[in-house]
Amino acid sequence: xxxxxxxxxxxxxxxxxxxxxxxxxxxxxxxxxxxxxxxxxxxxxxxxxxxxxxxxxxxxxxxxxxxxxxxxxxxxxxxxxxxxxxxxxxxxxxxxxxxxxxxxxxxxxxxxxxxxxxxxxxxxxxxxxxxxxxxxxxxxxxxxxxxxxxxxxxxxxxxxxxxxxxxxxxxxxxxxxxxxxxxxxxxxxxxxxxxxxxxxxxxxxxxxxxxxxxxxxxxxxxxxxxxxxxxxxxxxxxxxxxxxxxxxxxxxxxxxxxxxxxxxxxxxxxxxxxxxxxxxxxxxxxxxxxxxxxxxxxxxxxxxxxxxxxxxxxxxxxxxxxxxxxxxxxxxxxxxxxxxxxxxxxxxxxxxx
Amino acid sequence: xxxxxxxxxxxxxxxxxxxxxxxxxxxxxxxxxxxxxxxxxxxxxxxxxxxxxxxxxxxxxxxxxxxxxxxxxxxxxxxxxxxxxxxxxxxxxxxxxxxxxxxxxxxxxxxxxxxxxxxxxxxxxxxxxxxxxxxxxxxxxxxxxxxxxxxxxxxxxxxxxxxxxxxxxxxxxxxxxxxxxxxxxxxxxxxxxxxxxxxxxxxxxxxxxxxxxxxxxxxxxxxxxxxxxxxxxxxxxxxxxxxxxxxxxxxxxxxxxxxxxxxxxxxxxxxxxxxxxxxxxxxxxxxxxxxxxxxxxxxxxxxxxxxxxxxxxxxxxx
Numbered sequence: 001x002x003x004x005x006x007x008x009x010x011x012x013x014x015x016x017x018x019x020x021x022x023x024x025x026x027x028x029x030x031x032x033x034x035x036x037x038x039x040x041x042x043x044x045x046x047x048x049x050x051x052x053x054x055x056x057x058x059x060x061x062x063x064x065x066x067x068x069x070x071x072x073x074x075x076x077x078x079x080x081x082x083x084x085x086x087x088x089x090x091x092x093x094x095x096x097x098x099x100x101x102x103x104x105x106x107x108x109x110x111x112x113x114x115x116x117x118x119x120x121x122x123x124x125x126x127x128x129x130x131x132x133x134x135x136x137x138x139x140x141x142x143x144x145x146x147x148x149x150x151x152x153x154x155x156x157x158x159x160x161x162x163x164x165x166x167x168x169x170x171x172x173x174x175x176x177x178x179x180x181x182x183x184x185x186x187x188x189x190x191x192x193x194x195x196x197x198x199x200x201x202x203x204x205x206x207x208x209x210x211x212x213x214x215x216x217x218x219x220x221x222x223x224x225x226x227x228x229x230x231x232x233x234x235x236x237x238x239x240x241x242x243x244x245x246x247x248x249x250x251x252x253x254x255x256x257x258x259x260x261x262x263x264x265x266x267x268x269x270x271x272x273x274x275x276x277x278x279x280x281x282x283x284x285x286x287x288x289x290x291x292x293x294x295x296x297x298x299x300x301x302x303x304x305x306x307x308x309x310x311x312x313x314x315x316x317x318x319x320x321x322x323x324x325x326x327x328x329x330x331x332x333x334x335x336x337x338x339x340x341x342x343x344x345x346x347x348x349x350x351x352x353x
Numbered sequence: 354x355x356x357x358x359x360x361x362x363x364x365x366x367x368x369x370x371x372x373x374x375x376x377x378x379x380x381x382x383x384x385x386x387x388x389x390x391x392x393x394x395x396x397x398x399x400x401x402x403x404x405x406x407x408x409x410x411x412x413x414x415x416x417x418x419x420x421x422x423x424x425x426x427x428x429x430x431x432x433x434x435x436x437x438x439x440x441x442x443x444x445x446x447x448x449x450x451x452x453x454x455x456x457x458x459x460x461x462x463x464x465x466x467x468x469x470x471x472x473x474x475x476x477x478x479x480x481x482x483x484x485x486x487x488x489x490x491x492x493x494x495x496x497x498x499x500x501x502x503x504x505x506x507x508x509x510x511x512x513x514x515x516x517x518x519x520x521x522x523x524x525x526x527x528x529x530x531x532x533x534x535x536x537x538x539x540x541x542x543x544x545x546x547x548x549x550x551x552x553x554x555x556x557x558x559x560x561x562x563x564x565x566x567x568x569x570x571x572x573x574x575x576x577x578x579x580x581x582x583x584x585x586x587x588x589x590x591x592x593x594x595x596x597x598x599x600x601x602x603x604x605x606x607x608x609x610x611x612x613x614x615x616x617x618x619x620x621x622x623x624x625x626x627x628x629x630x631x632x633x634x635x636x637x638x639x640x641x642x643x644x645x646x647x648x649x650x651x652x653x654x655x656x657x658x659x660x661x662x663x664x665x666x667x668x669x670x671x
Contacts (some may be wrong), residue, residue: 205638206638
């Protein structure tokens, strides 16, 4: 028993007592179960386990603080309508928005932020971190940190373009099917069923083995593979809109299909489509990362998170965590997008009722 | 029961039809190749004679339809032709590896399914409390992480730092079953983490959906405790969606296995597929894709049939 362990338990137990006294049920539950869990962890893992818990709690508090201030900041600079919507955002959603914002900044200003070029060899392979290199060098002696920053531009950019293509194809076909119905709708439906019954990673591998790993081909392949999901959602959403009276009125006015799609259906189905864009982006992003990890995505020397993990994986067997940083970057962005989407879905479902 | 048999047969027929269309897609995709297979294998420097010889050997002088029928007839009895790389019959290369993959997937499923369903029920019981919210964030993180991230974290902590489990899932002849379980524990655990998160969320959603029904309200009003309402009233009706969830996630396991096998250097069919794709060994790629697609369709079919069997209302479509 040293001062740290005593202080640790004193803080937890004192906190639980205070929470119980002021009838804060949730706070008490979480603090006290943490105390009980700490007993077990302390016995199994010793003092290190308790340090890990403290650091974890500190990080969590930091994230919550960042999320809170970022939300207040957004509320201040936004217009009155957006501000009212933002006030309802839970902290998780605000945190997600903060992460997305920082990734966007990293990606857009990559050449300014990164100290070295993405393919610039500046030292020996696997050189440890020093004052020039924040995270050390990779297997060819390139600066890990610079490549990480450029990766934000390349990997996320590629996933965004692929998602946009998937959306373009899926949404347009879905709305045409909803307006036209009949044989077009039927044939599209069956075709989509078949494409969706092949696992996407396997389908991508098959097409890549044939067409080669060219960047443009890669983007198109991924866009095509993920368009069926968008098609289904758009078809369902637009199908509900098409039966409305105002569509009937527009049809009687003699408006054409494109007018109906652009001016009537699209504005009335944006909310679910935007949420779906976020979800779709996560799937596409994970697929791109997976393909790059397998060596079939973005080709070197372009910096890319998936291939960075693979190339430096040998470091893990020496207990280094640097190869995990790009993987964690992928996970963090996906979690962030999911959190924002969760909030948006909740909002759109709440507004409907 | 006659109508059930009819519906099941119809679904089976539909599944076979889908598989047939997919086999056309898989075969046709290779035909899209600029030039042809012989050109792709030998490269630009090949002379006319070697090209002609290889075409002869692969039977490329026949029409695509004849070759497709030939390939499909072979595939049905397990003959997928020979590998372009080492002339070994594809079936011999795939056979043992497919068994390994099935073993890994089963291992993961045996752990994941009960854990996920029990945790899902518990989370549904404690819905909207702080535990539920923590579980929500935790499962979301697990779903959002790429498989290789989870895999390498497990290697770092359970293999490099503590040395409890081997980081490479090497299989050799004559190891005992227990040893096999130990060596494949980390890859199985990686898949368990991803799949449990998915299944938990879906099980929770399935149960909470039901909790809005009037008969649940009735059970509450007569004074049944919360766990009883869920275990005795909600759960029997939730089996259909839960079975669906389980089958869908097992289908997901089949694709997740590719990345996990590469991380742990596990000699399964997923790694074979990736190798074949980089070396452009088309017969192996085609065979692997067909097997993956067939498993995927089969599991989706099982999900359909399972939900029809447990929910009588689905037997009479309106």
